[in-house]
Amino acid sequence: MKKVGIIAVEQTKFEAARVESGFSDLVFETSGPAVKKAGLTRDDIDQIVTASQDFWDGRTISNFAVSEACGSYLKPESKVAMDAAMAVFYGLARILSGAYKTGLVTTHCKMSQGPQNVIYNAVFDPMYQRQLGLDFVNAHAFQARAYMEKYGVGPEQWAEVTVKNKKNALKNPKAMDGRELTIDDVMNSPMLADPIKELDCMPVSDGSATIIMAEEETAKKLCDKPVWIKGFATYMDNYYFGDRDLAEVGALEKSAKRAYKMAGITDPKKEIDVVELTEFFSYQEPMWAEGLGLCDRGKGGDLIKDNISTQDGSLPINASGGVLAGNPHTVAGMVRVIEACNQLTGDAGEYQKDGAKTAVVQSTTGPCGQSQCVMVLSTD
């Protein structure tokens, strides 16, 4: 298969509420600089893929609002209504089809603007689940408990994740919520839906992110160090919680297997240098790490203790601070891609992992990780 490279990335500083900025302001804040960074003008961008959610935006056809901000005037644009990593996948497919040489992928979300509980509750079907009052937190509490009971990874180990990621974020100027916390701070934070506590959850945040991609020759011409998308896979799991074992991560395991195969990775524990994954809740970091084959099942809780997933560990996970440090829904997966690119191009500043060559990115859409996607990025 032909190669496609990421040649420029840009993200906003994430904040709890970007009250002064509309959707188009937010998008242009990253799309404009990304195009310039790539050494291109709008004329050179062959196609655009956006990622946004009509429910979060409170707007039908949410890409409508960001038309000129994403540069789509008289250009082919399409909107992926999932996490933005899936939009990267579509941008990749469009280039691999041979129809286009370059692409801009952008995403935005302002979690601060809408009624979060209603938006979350609307994910559940109106016949059987909504009346249960399911929202994001209590739905995921089912999964956290299932994971804890089946694999023995529990609240104290999740608390370590929060402590680690918020601390990591202190070195990331784009992160919203970097701070020093103790395990006790997390354990003593208010219980929201047992076993999930306030400091186990992602904070509400606003922001946008953009990447520019190009096929091999164009990428090499424009960029000293393109980041190649070597593997990509996505799978969908069951919707009804009763239909699947919530402690299992089947869709993630399948995605990882296929993406690794495409990228020629046979031993993920050894061949990967950095990982950025989408942990909306602290319990998900060890759970997704297990699904990605970075450790054995049930051993995700030891990654911090063994100094593996820490910022200076052998396999840093979310050295950027991750979603727990504040990335909105939909944008979260794109920020993972950007952070992985920064690590591979040596642009990760104070949290750079020396000599990082291969990165794995994971993102998810839907309740309890229903849809999963895995991407392998490399400078080779």
Added chain:
Amino acid sequence: MSDKNKNVEKKIARDIKYRALLEFKYSAGKHASYFFQQLRDNKKLMASKCPKCEKAYVPPRPACPECFEANSEWIEAGPQGTLVGFTVVEFPFLDPTTGKTKEVPYGYGFIILDGTATKFAHFLDETDLNKLEAGMRVEPIFEEERSGNFADIKYFRKIADSE
């Protein structure tokens, strides 16, 4: 079994009613905030202008669609303009600012404010189709008490001496 019970048995639940209250607080954004401030305080309609192609846009916005440059300049648009498309709405329609259906008929038009490249959609005071035509010169009528939003312009109307 009584007749009453039979009826209950026959009735199958076909619809599940669900009412979600989706209330949003949209950021106006930098450009709209300035536009509405100028509208409220000075009865001015401000357009954002592209420094490269020099087109001016109402509604103002951060980027030029064609050049992808930041619209870093402001000009005063109109406030007079030319009516280029219109209709008279006769079918009751939901007004999202009040949640009520809007009284019909009402005039609705697309107006190119002088000095701008785009059409601005707003109400017209005229509901007689025979008195509306494309190319007609129109002007905005402002509310006396303005609060800095879209409704500060009551409507556009024909400029009296524009025969």
Added chain:
Amino acid sequence: MGRKVAIVGTGQTKHKARHSDMNIVELINQAVNRCLENAELTINDIDAILIGNMEHFEGINLSDMWASDASGALGRCGMKITTGGSTGTSLSSAAYYYTASGLFDTVLCVGWQKQNEGDTTAGLVSATDPIWERASFAGAFGTFGGAATQYMMETGLTPEDAAKVAVKNKRHGRLNPYAHLHLDISVDDVLRSPMLAYPIRMLDLCPASEGACAMIMTHEDNVKKVTDKPAWISASVCRHDSAFTGDPPFFLDLRTLRSAAKEAYATADIKDPMKDLDIIELYEPVTWAELSFLEALGIGEGGKVGELLAQGVTSIEGSLPVNLSGGVLCTNPIGATAMCRVAEAAIQIRGEGGERQANHKVNTALATGYGGNWWSDLLILKSSL
């Protein structure tokens, strides 16, 4: 270019005002199953599922998740693409790109809408800018009314010309068992129907429907194994516009479609659309749009499109039938509407149109999608490449 791609199966539900006997996922499932049946494939032959609707109409957030078992996405790649009215063509193009790219061999795309489960008007209003346009937005017909007055003045076409579009498409729709409206109407009926917003009357406008439409695409090495009547994708072009309704210079001279046609004609080697195209499936949300959108496609330019219509050129008996399905004026389940255009183009090439099949052999068919802020999608299908 990547691999050549063909549509090898289509399936749709009956479209109607209300499917009270089927819920959302059952509706999706019916279209998917009919499509698999038409392609003589099973779900195990499918590698990826692309799905879309307009979420606010039914109030289901991440509707692809609930639909995952019904659509077949469970255990496969499932992706949701939504662009408003053009969702169906956005999905068609995405299925084409994914298949051409080599990432997937066989892809199923499905668009759906169950408009009457929610508040369509509220759903539409929320498409417009909350700060600038919602207070004055008068529904689709208000915008189209303003646009149509401008088009009338520029071309001299009249409400009678527009009414003939409704009469033609409703006649075609009566021949299509899947169409929502089966109406027998005259020009006078259209001109006497209730005025919504001058010059748009009730019978000038599309209905609100519930329904789903699906298609299966596969790549060149696989096509022969599946069907002996593929509908090859010869061109797929998309053009968007800027962020406000009032931005485009001529409302009904659709600059996005004009630009898309130019590129698609070059790709598909269409020199004279009147001669080189055998049928057109046009996304006409309102009668006036069929007239002006045809002009943007280079057909009957300068207002002559009214004559073509009057002469029956665009009717089923004519040399270039437009909207043999009955078009959007007969059937409008929004997330599926644009895919119905592409599917009908494939149906005509595959000779599966039954009573509404064109009288002449269909080798080249053009389908469009329309949505968002005067956006256009355009696909050209051929019986051989």
